[in-house]
Amino acid sequence: MTEHHQHHIKLPEGSIEKQTTTLNVGPTHPATHGVFQNIMELDGEQIVSTEQTVGYIHRAFEKLAERRPLYQITTLTDRLNYCSSPLNNMGWHLTCEKLLGVQTPKRVDYLRIIIMELSRISDHLICNSIMGVDTGAYTGFMYIMQYRELIYEIYEEICGSRLTTNIGRIGGFERNFTNTAFTKLEKFLKEYPAALRELENLFTRNRIFMERTIGTGPISAERALNYGFTGPNLRAAGVDYDVRVHSPYSSYEDFDFKVPVGKTGDSYDRFLVRNEEMWQSLSILNQAYKKVQEFKGAEAEVFHADVPEYYLPKKEDVYTKMESLIWHFKIVMGEVDMPKGEVYHSIEAGNGELGFYLVSDGGRTPFRLHFRRPSFIYYQAYPELVIGGMLSDAIVVMSSLNLIAGELDA
Amino acid sequence: MALTQEHIQQRLTEKFGDLVSNFETPYGMLSFEAPKDQNLKVLQFLYDEADLNFQFMTDLTAVNYPDKPGRELAVVYHLHNLRDNVRIRFTVYSDINSPDVFTASKLFSAANWMERETYDFFGVNFVGHENLKRILNVDEMDYFPLRKEYPLEERTRIDKDDQMFGRG
Numbered sequence: 001m002t003e004h005h006q007h008h009i010k011l012p013e014g015s016i017e018k019q020t021t022t023l024n025v026g027p028t029h030p031a032t033h034g035v036f037q038n039i040m041e042l043d044g045e046q047i048v049s050t051e052q053t054v055g056y057i058h059r060a061f062e063k064l065a066e067r068r069p070l071y072q073i074t075t076l077t078d079r080l081n082y083c084s085s086p087l088n089n090m091g092w093h094l095t096c097e098k099l100l101g102v103q104t105p106k107r108v109d110y111l112r113i114i115i116m117e118l119s120r121i122s123d124h125l126i127c128n129s130i131m132g133v134d135t136g137a138y139t140g141f142m143y144i145m146q147y148r149e150l151i152y153e154i155y156e157e158i159c160g161s162r163l164t165t166n167i168g169r170i171g172g173f174e175r176n177f178t179n180t181a182f183t184k185l186e187k188f189l190k191e192y193p194a195a196l197r198e199l200e201n202l203f204t205r206n207r208i209f210m211e212r213t214i215g216t217g218p219i220s221a222e223r224a225l226n227y228g229f230t231g232p233n234l235r236a237a238g239v240d241y242d243v244r245v246h247s248p249y250s251s252y253e254d255f256d257f258k259v260p261v262g263k264t265g266d267s268y269d270r271f272l273v274r275n276e277e278m279w280q281s282l283s284i285l286n287q288a289y290k291k292v293q294e295f296k297g298a299e300a301e302v303f304h305a306d307v308p309e310y311y312l313p314k315k316e317d318v319y320t321k322m323e324s325l326i327w328h329f330k331i332v333m334g335e336v337d338m339p340k341g342e343v344y345h346s347i348e349a350g351n352g353e354l355g356f357y358l359v360s361d362g363g364r365t366p367f368r369l370h371f372r373r374p375s376f377i378y379y380q381a382y383p384e385l386v387i388g389g390m391l392s393d394a395i396v397v398m399s400s401l402n403l404i405a406g407e408l409d410a
Numbered sequence: 411m412a413l414t415q416e417h418i419q420q421r422l423t424e425k426f427g428d429l430v431s432n433f434e435t436p437y438g439m440l441s442f443e444a445p446k447d448q449n450l451k452v453l454q455f456l457y458d459e460a461d462l463n464f465q466f467m468t469d470l471t472a473v474n475y476p477d478k479p480g481r482e483l484a485v486v487y488h489l490h491n492l493r494d495n496v497r498i499r500f501t502v503y504s505d506i507n508s509p510d511v512f513t514a515s516k517l518f519s520a521a522n523w524m525e526r527e528t529y530d531f532f533g534v535n536f537v538g539h540e541n542l543k544r545i546l547n548v549d550e551m552d553y554f555p556l557r558k559e560y561p562l563e564e565r566t567r568i569d570k571d572d573q574m575f576g577r578g
Contacts, residue, residue, distance in 0.1 A: 054545060054546065055544075055545060055546035055547065055548075058546040058547065060555065062531070062556060063555060063556055063562055064562065066562065067562050098437060099437075223519070225465065225466055225492070226465075226518060226519045226520065227519045227520050228466070228467055228468070228518070228519075228520025228524075239492070241492055246492075246495050247495070247497075341436050341437065342436050342437070342441070342499070343436070343437045344437075344439060344469070344488060344497070344499065346468075353468065355468060355469055355488070357469060357471060357486070357488070359473055367473075368473045368474075370469070370471040372468060372469040372488075376523065376527075377520055377523065377524065379523075380519070380520070380522055380523040381519070409546055410546075
């Protein structure tokens with residue numbers, strides 16, 4: 001029998017200085033899912049400090065907007081949170097309508113709600129499935145993408161584009177929803193619940209996923225409010241603030257839905273809140289589709305408000321009628337002066353309160369336009385969420401916040 | 411009792427007298443202004459008073475009015491009382507030659523980056539801000555691009571005639 005020796009390396013006290021490592025996460029890094037940088041100071045795997053750098057895709061939208069008539073700004077809003085462009089478009093049109101005093105018919109409101117809730121689902125399903133990717137479960141992401149495809153096909157049917165949609169007009173939509181659009185919506189409403197249930201089953205009670213997300217990146221309700229959190233990230237911390245309920249727009253008051261809240265504000269709660277919101281969006285979609293079907297006869301053909309000064313005329317009329325051509329030109333070039341005033345309007349976008357602060361001096365373009373971008377405001381809390389935690393957790397926290405570079409930088 | 415705009419206005423005038431002025435409600439939102447050295451006192455008062463309770467900062471930005479001498483820069487705060495669900499807009503004006511405004515970042519953590527953004531684009535110097543540096547633009551930039559004196563188009567280009575776009 002040999003005697004077992006344990007070997008230790010014995011070094012004199014103070015011979016190794018404690019060192020920290022600087023690590024650049026980003027600007028282009030698979031974990032950031034967008035162009036922004038974190039300069040992290042690491043002690044082993046633990047984060048000592050971190051500083052965020054943003055602005056890599058800053059495109060000066062607010063300056064550009066000062067020289068563009070209203071319709072030319074819609075395309076800028078596409079590029080804010082590009083995972084849910086229609087929400088931004090609708091927010092912008094609603095702001096314009098508030099400024100111009102345009103009343104939209106109920107059917108338009110309901111059609112808009114269909115589009116807005118579809119894009120909320122497409123936004124949340126990206127965020128949640130990407131959280132799966134970052135915790136090592138790629139399958140859910142690959143699987144659920146085909147359902148986002150169904151949503152994008154509906155956009156395509158309505159406005160012709162998929163990602164940067166430029167959907168809708170001031171007062172309504174560019175054309176009525178076709179039967180194909182409704183068939184596609186029906187298909188989505190029929191097939192998506194089962195898929196969402198499966199996605200849920202992959203994650204919610206998955207031991208690995210729970211260990212990776214529970215307790216990482218928590219924030220209290222007080223801190224979240226002080227940091228200006230809105231949307232799912234605020235609700236995960238336990239505050240039931242939802243713009244759709246607090247300042248209803250586009251007839252959200254006609255709908256019956258719950259505002260899910262979390263408790264601890266950690267990554268797991270953010271996941272659960274987004275997941276539940278998708279179920280609520282499905283419920284709203286079903287209600288809205290039902291309400292849309294109730295319109296009969298001439299009412300079922302209404303897809304825009306009667307505001308010829310701001311609503312682009314029909315394309316075939318533009319080619320054949322002088323009057324329509326003139327109006328088309330006037331609207332596109334912004335020949336119609338806006339009323340003077342200051343208006344703030346906000347909607348519940350995928351990441352929270354997306355606000356538009358528009359100052360008009362009565363000219364053809366806004367005198368000043370400011371976007372309140374939820375990502376930009378809550379990303380500043382990131383150090384507070386991750387310091388003291390592990391590097392690998394910080395990556396999951398980042399994806400659970402759903403940071404979109406386009407929205408950070410504007 | 412729901413919080414009314416009249417009540418907010420009354421409480422503010424009781425406390426600050428003539429310092430708060432220009433009460434208006436454009437598009438339904440109560441707006442008012444105060445001298446810029448009073449901004450923190452007003453924000454703190456709105457934050458602390460139990461019946462006002464404006465503890466959520468929705469937005470902070472600036473507007474440049476080149477036509478208002480001595481009041482070229484407006485710093486605009488949007489505050490929200492989430493309990494009673496009331497929003498207000500509070501503006502302070504500053505001379506563009508001495509754009510010093512006290513920072514609200516001690517009261518609202520949210521104001522930290524929003525003030526950096528406002529500094530970046532308008533050059534508003536938020537006094538007392540811990541880390542007032544550019545955020546979206548490059549550090550080497552030596553001008554504040556959202557001020558009206560900086561035209562959108564490059565001035566050397568002659569092919570873009572403003573007159574043709576009705577923007578002379």
